[in-house]
Amino acid sequence: MSHYDPLKIEAKWQERWEKEQPFVAKENNGQPKMFIAEMFPYPSGAGLHVGHVRNFSIVDCLARFYAQNGLNVLRPFGYDTFGLPAENYAIKTGTAPQEVTKANIANFRKQAKRLGYAIDWSREINTSDPEYYKWTQWCFLQLFKKGLAYQAENYQWWCPVDKTVLANEQVENGCCWRCGHEVEKKKMKQWFFKITAYADELLDEIDSLDWPDKIKTMQKNWIGRSEGAEIDFAIAKHPKEQLTVFTTRPDTIFGATFLVLAPEHEIISRIVSDDARDAVAAYCKAAIKKSEIERQENKEKTGVFTGAYAINPANGEPIPIWVADYVLSGYGTGAIMAVPAHDERDHEFAEQFDLPIIKVIEKPENSIDDSGCYHDEGVMVNSDRFNGQDSADVREAIVAWLEERGLGRKKVTYRMRDWLISRQRYWGCPIPIAYDKNGVAHAIPEDQLPVVLPKVTDYRPDESGRSALAKSDEFKTVIIDGEEMTRETDTLDGYACSSWYLWRYTDPRNQNAAWGKDKVNYWAPTDIYCGGDHAVAHLLYVRFWCKFFADEGYLDFREPVKRLLYNGYINAPDGKKMSKSKGNVIDPLDVIDQGYGADTLRTYELFIGPYNLDAAWSTEAIGGVYRFLNRCWTLCFDKARNSKDENTTIRHRTIKKVTEDTKRADFNTAVAAMMEYVNALYKTGAHEEDLITLAKLLKPYAPHLACEMLESLESDDVWPVYDTTKLKADTVELVVQVNGKLRSRIQLPVEEANDTTRLEQLAKSDPKVQNYIGDKEIVKTIVIAQNHLVNIVVK
RNA sequence: GGGCGAGUGGCGGAAUUGGUAUACGCGGCAGACUUAAAAUCUGCUUCCUUUACCGGAUUAUGGGUUCGAGUCCCAUCUCGCCCACCA
Numbered sequence: 007m008s009h010y011d012p013l014k015i016e017a018k019w020q021e022r023w024e025k026e027q028p029f030v031a032k033e034n035n036g037q038p039k040m041f042i043a044e045m046f047p048y049p050s051g052a053g054l055h056v057g058h059v060r061n062f063s064i065v066d067c068l069a070r071f072y073a074q075n076g077l078n079v080l081r082p083f084g085y086d087t088f089g090l091p092a093e094n095y096a097i098k099t100g101t102a103p104q105e106v107t108k109a110n111i112a113n114f115r116k117q118a119k120r121l122g123y124a125i126d127w128s129r130e131i132n133t134s135d136p137e138y139y140k141w142t143q144w145c146f147l148q149l150f151k152k153g154l155a156y157q158a159e160n161y162q163w164w165c166p167v168d169k170t171v172l173a174n175e176q177v178e179n180g181c182c183w184r185c186g187h188e189v190e191k192k193k194m195k196q197w198f199f200k201i202t203a204y205a206d207e208l209l210d211e212i213d214s215l216d217w218p219d220k221i222k223t224m225q226k227n228w229i230g231r232s233e234g235a236e237i238d239f240a241i242a243k244h245p246k247e248q249l250t251v252f253t254t255r256p257d258t259i260f261g262a263t264f265l266v267l268a269p270e271h272e273i274i275s276r277i278v279s280d281d282a283r284d285a286v287a288a289y290c291k292a293a294i295k296k297s298e299i300e301r302q303e304n305k306e307k308t309g310v311f312t313g314a315y316a317i318n319p320a321n322g323e324p325i326p327i328w329v330a331d332y333v334l335s336g337y338g339t340g341a342i343m344a345v346p347a348h349d350e351r352d353h354e355f356a357e358q359f360d361l362p363i364i365k366v367i368e369k370p371e372n373s374i375d376d377s378g379c380y381h382d383e384g385v386m387v388n389s390d391r392f393n394g395q396d397s398a399d400v401r402e403a404i405v406a407w408l409e410e411r412g413l414g415r416k417k418v419t420y421r422m423r424d425w426l427i428s429r430q431r432y433w434g435c436p437i438p439i440a441y442d443k444n445g446v447a448h449a450i451p452e453d454q455l456p457v458v459l460p461k462v463t464d465y466r467p468d469e470s471g472r473s474a475l476a477k478s479d480e481f482k483t484v485i486i487d488g489e490e491m492t493r494e495t496d497t498l499d500g501y502a503c504s505s506w507y508l509w510r511y512t513d514p515r516n517q518n519a520a521w522g523k524d525k526v527n528y529w530a531p532t533d534i535y536c537g538g539d540h541a542v543a544h545l546l547y548v549r550f551w552c553k554f555f556a557d558e559g560y561l562d563f564r565e566p567v568k569r570l571l572y573n574g575y576i577n578a579p580d581g582k583k584m585s586k587s588k589g590n591v592i593d594p595l596d597v598i599d600q601g602y603g604a605d606t607l608r609t610y611e612l613f614i615g616p617y618n619l620d621a622a623w624s625t626e627a628i629g630g631v632y633r634f635l636n637r638c639w640t641l642c643f644d645k646a647r648n649s650k651d652e653n654t655t656i657r658h659r660t661i662k663k664v665t666e667d668t669k670r671a672d673f674n675t676a677v678a679a680m681m682e683y684v685n686a687l688y689k690t691g692a693h694e695e696d697l698i699t700l701a702k703l704l705k706p707y708a709p710h711l712a713c714e715m716l717e718s719l720e721s722d723d724v725w726p727v728y729d730t731t732k733l734k735a736d737t738v739e740l741v742v743q744v745n746g747k748l749r750s751r752i753q754l755p756v757e758e759a760n761d762t763t764r765l766e767q768l769a770k771s772d773p774k775v776q777n778y779i780g781d782k783e784i785v786k787t788i789v790i791a792q793n794h795l796v797n798i799v800v801k
Numbered sequence: 802g803g804g805c806g807a808g809u810g811g812c813g814g815a816a817u818u819g820g821u822a823u824a825c826g827c828g829g830c831a832g833a834c835u836u837a838a839a840a841u842c843u844g845c846u847u848c849c850u851u852u853a854c855c856g857g858a859u860u861a862u863g864g865g866u867u868c869g870a871g872u873c874c875c876a877u878c879u880c881g882c883c884c885a886c887c888a
Contacts, residue, residue, distance in 0.1 A: 220882075223805060227884055234888080253888060266888090307886085330886095337887045344888085350802095351886050421887055541883085613826075615813060620881095627813070630826045636841090666817085675815065678825035685825090688842090741821045746869045748821060788868050793820050799868050 010639035012603025016710040029124045037078040041529045045537030046084040049110040054117040063608040070706040074725040082511040084131035093433035096465045103433045129514045133503035140456030141520035143438040154200040164192035198424040217570040230421025237414040239316040252338030257401045259320040260389040261366035262343035269293035270335035279313025293331040307355045319413040353379040427499040432474040434497025505551040527562045536571040574620040605708035606632045612673035648691040661728040664703045742769040743797040750774040762789045769796035
């Protein structure tokens with residue numbers, strides 16, 4: 007007598023899959039395709055985490071399920087390898103990131119294979135491989151050619167002692183994390199992708215996506231479209247200057263009693279009065295130095311008067327111009343018209359500095375708003391010719407009135423900014439740009455790609471705040487069209503590398519193009535994409551690039567991901583995040599090797615709870631899944647079989663449940679249904695047909711065991727189909743309620759279940775029910791044949 | 802502060818269109834097998850009352866709609882996530 011030995015079975019099948027490569031995908035126009043992928047991992051030195059296992063197992067379950075259902079499945083795998091951890095490790099130890107990455111990938115690959123995933127390993131990709139990033143650079147150049155990759159000045163943290171740019175998290179209490187010196191903000195030239203050019207389409211198409219609402223909402227908030235107007239203000243004593251503000255409430259313009267500029271606003275130095283100049287300069291300097299976090303922490307309004315006045319274009323009144331850090335330089339025009347009667351922030355500011363407050367909207371009598379600054383719609387007052395009208399109706403009329411005089415126009419503004427992609431780092435994809443003697447940026451010709459990341463020994467940024475690449479003269483100097491130029495030494499944000507990899511999967515070894523059109527349009531868009539991170543950034547960037555490359559004719563679709571599954575985290579048994587420092591990490595390979603095997607681990611992680619919620623690991627509960635698989639094995643290999651097939655009802659019900667649940671990604675209830683089925687088979691005994699069905703249903707969850715069973719049963723793995731006529735048992739249970747309370751259950755033959763008069767008669771003649779009715783008058787009787795339920799209502 | 806979501810046994814969770822609440826698993830209890838333990842198998846396990854039957858209560862709290870509410874509506878409380886001076 008043998009026993010369930012997962013490690014032995016798994017080694018056998020993994021070896022076979024390695025040899026036979028059954029998961030290699032080929033285009034096939036005779037079958038519908040299914041392109042399914044997880045968000046590719048960053049291969050850390052720590053190896054696979056139970057979180058990876060959950061993510062990959064969801065994808066694998068669906069990939070195998072659809073393959074068994076006859077779809078042509080593409081289930082690729084790759085590595086997102088550029089990034090800070092490898093670079094920091096290099097700075098610390100001197101080991102080249104290329105070497106570390108190679109070792110980490112080898113480890114990840116080995117571990118993924120121990121989990122038995124149905125991956126097409128011939129398509130494996132790695133973003134730091136020059137064969138791959140050659141095409142990341144090509145993508146950059148397409149955006150550059152169309153003006154969607156551009157340079158602009160931008161404030162960055164700068165340490166004047168270390169002479170280096172610092173990331174936000176490298177600034178501690180306004181000081182450099184290394185030397186402790188006060189940091190300042192310095193304007194530096196940076197590269198951007200013009201994602202805002204697609205803001206409207208990115209927003210409008212969100213609703214059509216089969217994505218979780220949570221993520222759709224987050225993307226909408228991130229894009230943050232708001233409709234309003236730009237209004238121009240003339241400036242007293244400065245006839246050549248003018249200030250433009252953005253507002254969503256042009257209807258309140260008669261209530262604009264002052265203007266406020268962001269401290270970064272460039273007009274300040276030109277309009278400030280002599281007696282205010284010193285105070286304004288000091289305020290601006292201090293405000294600009296503050297980090298975003300510090301600005302938000304202290305919400306008490308601060309500000310300073312510039313001594314200058316603007317003219318309100320609605321009524322010609324002069325109004326003072328102030329500077330305050332509650333106005334953000336990066337949004338709208340960096341200047342606002344303040345309407346203290348109807349905006350809370352402006353109201354607070356006006357109270358603080360004793361500025362005039364003029365009400366222009368009468369709050370309706372039934373309004374419960376008593377904040378002293380009513381910000382909803384109402385009837386216009388103090389607004390000259392617009393008095394008496396409704397504020398909502400006046401909005402457009404006022405813009406039109408301003409527009410006639412050239413003082414304003416409709417305007418749509420977005421919270422989303424353009425995507426800053428320059429990184430002063432070594433371990434990233436080099437930006438394929440060189441500068442001529444005049445500092446003009448030129449594209450590196452496509453036949454000179456890839457711009458290969460040179461091997462260096464010192465990975466730290468140099469004194470000018472540029473990446474380590476700036477130290478390599480050999481790298482920096484390049485000849486383009488006979489002219490000597492200097493290469494860009496910044497590298498690309500890692501998100502650029504992951505913005506197109508889904509398409510590379512469809513044609514990963516193409517030497518002549520990022521992807522072949524036929525292949526990409528056969529496989530993509532990705533049918534199912536699964537991840538547990540990057541709700542906004544990555545998922546918005548992929549959508550952006552998809553629209554751009556569709557416009558350029560390289561793709562025939564405008565949305566990259568049809569269905570998105572967003573899985574939750576796996577936490578430690580104590581409910582906290584797993585982390586090395588807390589010592590509560592569960593290593594998936596340990597779980598396998600201690601005897602549970604990969605099938606138990608995979609099935610457990612799918613059974614642990616709804617896939618989209620966080621779950622806490624339970625060292626006890628995984629044993630229950632092992633027992634379940636053990637019982638599957640015992641039924642198949644160690645128990646006598648029934649010669650008579652007597653489980654058709656539960657078998658067909660199980661097929662239905664597992665099929666529908668797996669499609670819906672309700673993996674936990676699918677596993678529960680298989681458990682119920684196995685429990686039933688333990689009682690009745692299993693016919694061969696039961697075992698074949700069980701093995702087929704089990705295959706997406708526990709593929710090694712299922713293959714072992716199918717081999718012994720000499721069966722294919724074609725997904726079973728349920729027969730609707732076999733879902734009903736011979737008898738049904740009639741539920742009888744009196745006044746909505748359950749009072750009796752009556753067994754009856756299934757043939758009678760649809761006969762409503764029979765059901766009513768059965769219910770009323772039941773002695774238990776009669777007890778509850780007694781002499782009381784029956785008001786009405788509700789019979790729901792579909793649910794075999796009768797409710798008798800008595801007085 | 803704003804937006805969204807969620808509150809079900811000792812625990813993770815199920816209930817798919819308003820129709821039998823607590824599936825499945827863990828844990829616990831009892832029994833079988835065993836010299837014994839583990840493993841395995843069988844049964845019980847929401848709470849209260851009861852030896853048991855019977856009965857009653859129960860899906861955060863309070864109200865409402867309905868023959869019937871975990872599910873729909875209103876209010877309150879708690880937790881989670883996202884955004885956060887975006888004019």
